[in-house]
Amino acid sequence: MALTEALFLVVAALVAVYVWFQRNHTYWQRKGLPYIPPTPIIGNTKAVFQMKNSFGMYLSELYNDPRVKDEAVVGIYALNRPGLIIRDPELIKSVLIKDFNRFHNRNARCDPHGDPIGYNNLFFVRDTHWKDIRTKLTPVFTSGKVKQMYSLMQEIGKDLEITLQKHGEKSSGTFITEAKEICAQFSTDSIATIAFGVRANSLENPNAEFRNQGRKLFTFTIPRAKDFFVAFFLPKLVSLLRIQFFTEEFAHFMRSTIGHVMAERERTGLVRNDLIDVLVGLRKEAADKPTKPHYARNNDFLVAQAGVFFTAGFETSSSTMSFALYELAKHPKLQERLRKEINEALVEGGGTLSYEKIQSLEYLSMVVDEVLRMYPVLPFLDREYNSIAGEPDLTLKPFYDYTYEIGTAVFIPVYGLHHDPKYWTNPSQFDPERFSPENRKNIVAMAYQPFGSGPHNCIGSRIGLLQTKLGLVHLFKNHAVRNCADTIKEMKFDPKGFVLQAEGGLHLEMVNDRLYDNSASRVH
Template sequence: MALGVLILLISLLVILYLALQKHYSYWRRMGVREIKPKWIVGNLMGLLSMQNSPAEFISQLYNHPEAENEPFVGIHVFHKPALLLRDPDMVRNILVKDFGRFSNRYSSSDHKGDPLGSQNIFFLKNPAWKEVRLKLSPFFTGNRLKQMFPLIEEVGASLDAHLRQQPLHNERMRCFDLEAKELCALFTTDVISTVAFGVKANSFTDPNGEFRRHGRSVFEFSLLRAAEFVLVFFLPRLVPFFGFKVVPSEATHFLRQTINYVMAEREKTGQKRNDLIDILIEFRRSTQEAKASGIQDQFVFEGDMLVAQAVLFFTAGFESSSSTMAFAMYELAKDADLQLRLREEIRDALVESGGQVTLKMIESLEFLQMILQEVLRMYPPLPFLDRECTSGRDYSLAPFHNFVVPKGMPVYIPCYALHMDPQYFPQPRKFLPERFSPENRKLHTPYTYMPFGLGPHGCIGERFGFLQAKVGLVCLLRNHLITTTERTPHRMQLDPKAIITQAKGGIHLRLVRDPLGV
């Protein structure tokens, strides 16, 4: 009896071994160059070990000897075969030219357990994504940004006042130290709350207020939080079984309650502020009218579908812009000449505008635009993009290869690795804003720069993100000079736990009170 059980066990193990051998030989059988995977984890060991940041991990795959000179390479994300693109023309095909066949992200969250994380336009799948994106687009037009600007500038003035009120750590040098990312997050949290929801978060006076606290919880990466996001991006079908959420339960409760309350009050008073809440109310009204008219195929904009869009705008809006601002402060602190040039540009623009921070004045700051674009090259908010083949018919990679991509296969685009490829950006680790001068931008290889994504799935709030980052930096630099401290790293280290691009241990800098006098 025992012998029979042993033989059965050995047989099962042999069958499992042979099945895994066949499974992980997929790319060899397809005639595609691959990066050799490890069983179970595939090619994700570098990510799971947390020795390096996700940005550096994706660069290691991109620069792997087996991937050299290849337009794409086969990898495994855990058990699943996937493609890692390397050629800019292939990137164009997947993100733009053939978008209709790759219209969904592979990543997703749990529709039932995480309604605010799964139903926003970042994770939504077609056709819902297309409907929501189309209806949200009016919020980001030039005219809307013009209407929002006084509110953004008001928060910028609060940032300036907050900094000028800080006690000096050294009276002789007229300076004080701070952690830049948190300061910038206080600013962007206040901007988003007032511009999108008509709510004053007052983060400068209450840095642990509910908006800041719950916003922080979404992007605070513990080991468990890191595991949640790894599954969301690389093994999304398991997310519901583990109960993982993009938006934590406590933050979900607060944001749902707050946004629904603001919408209800706005409908009751009939007040209009031309903000995101007005657009969401209009969404709901159109759904109710369609139901009353007996229209069955109208997309339903109610409940958490509405709240989810507001939550994405809040979380993505404050996090990406605050990171960009903080990384810009870090690079300016290390290069006094660049900072001097920028402050002179700001001074000249303020003189021209009579000392007022206006939309025209902000838009005139060409060197600031170049600085932010170079920051986003070196520190893109997401180090990679993901897509899923959604084509009803398999998708051929000709003329690059005769491989045909099956429906459901994930495709990864290594933005950070492309940004740091010396073939496209010489001396990639050097901070050189001149790369983005009007003349030099024309020389860039298309589809090698994508901090906001590219194609129809590109970030809908790109212009808004630039605008609030510029206002914040102008208001900060107007009365302060940025320098390094003993705690400022010579070379930036990225957090290995954070799936988005974050500084390990924060960004510690010194501000010196030095008014431009305008």
């Protein structure tokens, strides 16, 4: 009898859970909005559970679903939680710019206790804290400060040339490499020196600590994929499931590294106009006003800003560089045109490019912008709706008679927008001419979001773009890239990835094809 009662209770509980899920899965239907029919229990996440696609990329698949091709929004469910995919450019502008004060928080969250480095950094921090922190960090990212960092980046560019030369000497000038790895070594060393004043030496030693930690953080295992999925799409569960965006190992590494660098900077009084200077200044502010609350009294707050600067700084640039190499290897004539522009600038500059000169390279900018269109590193943007006291809630009129509810998750499928034939002719074709000076005026602004838009856009976009361009300049100065037997024929992204990563890597042949003669300052 007891067993029968227990079985009855279990069945009753399962039925109740099922009914609860099914009730939640009628939310968009009840609200009268277009939606993609969910799978029972798991909602619109079947492809993710089957490891066919990452949820970020799956958002773009849903964006392209022919059932909603003429809709301004589409309702979805992350398990049982309703969310909105925004498709219309004007509504995207509303979320990112016009009504930003209602969408200032990301939907994603981190656990304040289990992951303080994740919780306290600029990417995830919420409400008024975000605005305060952004204001304090903005001085690091002005064009003037970025220009001051340029000479430090150039040193790492020279290190990249030396590393490629050494690889070539072992194999008669031609060698196969995994492009993402060599680019990540460059961007890791660059970020370490411009942000922290540290020589990471990843190019010299690929297993150096900085590179090793970055590699681990963005190696997407199934457990790591689960962490990212929960953080971005089921944020209320991060504490319950002990989700960590930054692992304990990475947090320990950043605490020890940044603690040491800040202590040395305070001891010597050295000023480098970098991120560490800002963090030291914040700690001094806190010490000068001991009776007033201050973020910098929390050491993890300081480490958190360094952590997100490092991870975002090396991953975005290295991905963009490696995808550029992949596309240019497939399009040798375009590669030749880019190398010609770079080479002529090097001849003019006697072997180096000034900050102003590299920024003026028109075709290089066109190539990078087109790579960011085809391969936006973060394939989606996320926001959460909040009301404003004393004001009516925002609606989707004139598109739909729907009023946003507090906490509504909103997703902008960047990859989908960047590949929508409504905005881009032959979107799967690599074509830098889309971004020529005469064609730029035809681009629908909200359909191009490599760094987001509005107040919450990427604070480090200037540094990321400059780092990417400089890396490509030093790489193409003496080398060409070609496809090899191991080069993937068609791009396939890692379904476990939170950011875009080529599944299996990007293997390319690098050829020592020196065009610029440093001694003669002429083209061969």
